[in-house]
Amino acid sequence: MARTRALVVGLDCAAPHLVFGPYVRSMPHLARLMERGVHGPLRSSVPPITVPAWTCMFSGRDAGELGLYGFRNRVRGSYALTPVRGDDVREKRVWDSLGEAGLRVAPLFVPPSNPPPGVRGVSAGCFLLPKGARPWTFPPSVGERLEARFGAYENDMTVHGDHVEPESVRDALWRMSAQHFDMAADVWANDDPDLLAFVDIGVDRFQHVFFEHMDPTHPRHDPTSPWNAEGERYFAHLDRKLGELLEVVGADTHVFVVSDHGARPLQGSVRINQWLVDNGWLALKDRPAPNHAVTPEHIDWRNTRAWGEGGYYARVWLNVAGREPEGTIAPGDFERTRDALRRELLTIETPTTTAPHRILAPDECFRAARGVPPDLMVFFGNLALRSLGTLGAGEVFTTENDRGADACNHDWDGMFVAAGPKLTARGPFDGASLFDVGATLASIFDVTRPTGTLGQDWSQR
Incomplete structure (x- = not known):
């Protein structure tokens, strides 16, 4: 029997x-996979954010089951938020199930993987690792081998700020993405995994800088800008690296x-606090201070009923007695108060x-809801629109992100292409969810998933 990979x-x-619109003409390797x-589109998680979305995809659990609501999460019994870590993930991901079945796996750069998880095979940490952190792979010897061949691991780059030089961002992201593809090819060839899954954060970083040049519906789009071709050029670069990787993995994989998740033009931000x-x-x-978020130290909790956290969406908490350290809302009034706040929030008007x-x-x-x-x-x-946790000079709406120039927000639909011996060639498909991946x-490898996981098997449709 042929080996499944x-x-x-x-x-x-x-x-x-x-990807499926103007860029596919410059992505022949992806186009052949599509054929x-x-x-089709791939419905993201709620919320549609890198953390928790990749974990939802590979675990079959929603964000509430995971207890991951963004890059930072509340500490129980406190007003504080703490950054997410890879070991906050308690649910099995598909590579865990494959490893238990005796297969070798290689999850590389999949958020959150700070630190890189122990697996039956190889793993590599993601952009959430501190720059230069060591070890950044499991086992550490794999990282040493990869860096000897491809240079120091580039897990991320900072692209937000008021003085971003587009040329340096473009060039750095081209290099970083190429390194991630090359490292994946090396792991495939040298570590022999049955499943290799890797995530390149480069597209996200690229779009946050260049989306006004990529999407003609963007409110800041200038049809005469010489930068309008850069998005297609970058995706063509990714496709070339995909082609090189496909040569390594072979036609039977x-x-x-x-x-x-996807991306859409950012039309401004709402200062929730x-x-x-x-x-x-x-x-x-x-x-x-201006452009600094409201933190627990700034808040008069005895006179506060609700507060919020900024980001791709607004997270709003009520200050509930017995749940929060200085709660003001009686537990019996929780639902009534929450419903009243929701009604008021729905009335917020914005100019864009x-x-x-x-x-x-x-x-x-x-x-x-863990x-x-x-x-x-x-x-x-x-x-x-984004949500901002900062205060303005009295204004609720602003055209910018509080971290500086930003061109896009996330969108509900990402994308997927899937091909292989156990998948039927049927072209475009609507209605897919990231849980289906x-x-x-699991179905391709004939491995049983944990009870209650979400997702539909494309090989059976």
Whole structure:
């Protein structure tokens, strides 16, 4: 019987309307995979953020079950937030199930992997590792081998700020993405995994800088800009690296090219804490410095009913007695107060979009809610707008991100292409979810997933 092997290429934030639209003409290797298999939009997790989305994809668990609501999460019994770590993931991912079945696996750069997880095979840490952290692979000898061949591991680059030089960003991201593809090819050839899954964060970083040049619907798009061709050039570069990798893995390997979420033009930001102050929900002891987030030390908790955290969406918590250290809302008033706050938030108007806000409570979108979930998750303009945790000079709306220039926000749909011996060539497909990736991989390898995992098996459709 022929050996079953699979490769998953993760392109963080790759947008289907670009990949399957104008860019596919410059991506012949991806186009051939599309012809051989199935492709389409891939519905992301709630929330559609790198953390938790990749973990949702490979575990079959929603963000609430994972207890991961973003890059930072509440500490129970405290107002503090703490950065997520790889060992915060308690649920099995598909490579864990494969390893238990005696197969070799290689999850590389898959967030969150800080530190790199111990697996039956090889793993490598992601962009959440501190720059220069060692060891960055499991086992450490693999990282030493890779760096001897490809240079120091480039796990990320900083692209936000007021003085980003586009040429240096472009060149650095080309190098970083190439290194990630080359390292994946080396691991495939030398460590012989049955499953290799890697994530390149480069697309996400590229789009946050260049999206106004990539999407003609962007409010800042200039049709005469010489930078408008850079997006297609970058994706053509990724496709060339994909072609090189496909030569290494061979024609009998199942290949998935996926993104965890998409991207859309950023049309501005809503200062959630400024709005809460203005509308009597949040009281301050003192104001933070300009462009600095409101932190627990700034808040007068005895006179506060709600506070928020910025990001791709707003996380809003009520200050509940018995749950928070200085709670003011009686537990019996929780639902009434939450519903009142939701109604008020829905009335926020912004000058750049009339798209309705999408506001969800944990029990409306999660099967369980571990950790300390937000009481309300607010997607302003249904992701047309970001949320900011900073205060303005009295204004709630701003055209910028509080971290500097930013061109895009996340979107609900990523993309997928899947082809291989056990997958039927059927072309475009709608209705896929990121949970389907793990389900299909488990089926391809004939491995039983943990009870209750989400996702549909594409090989059976």
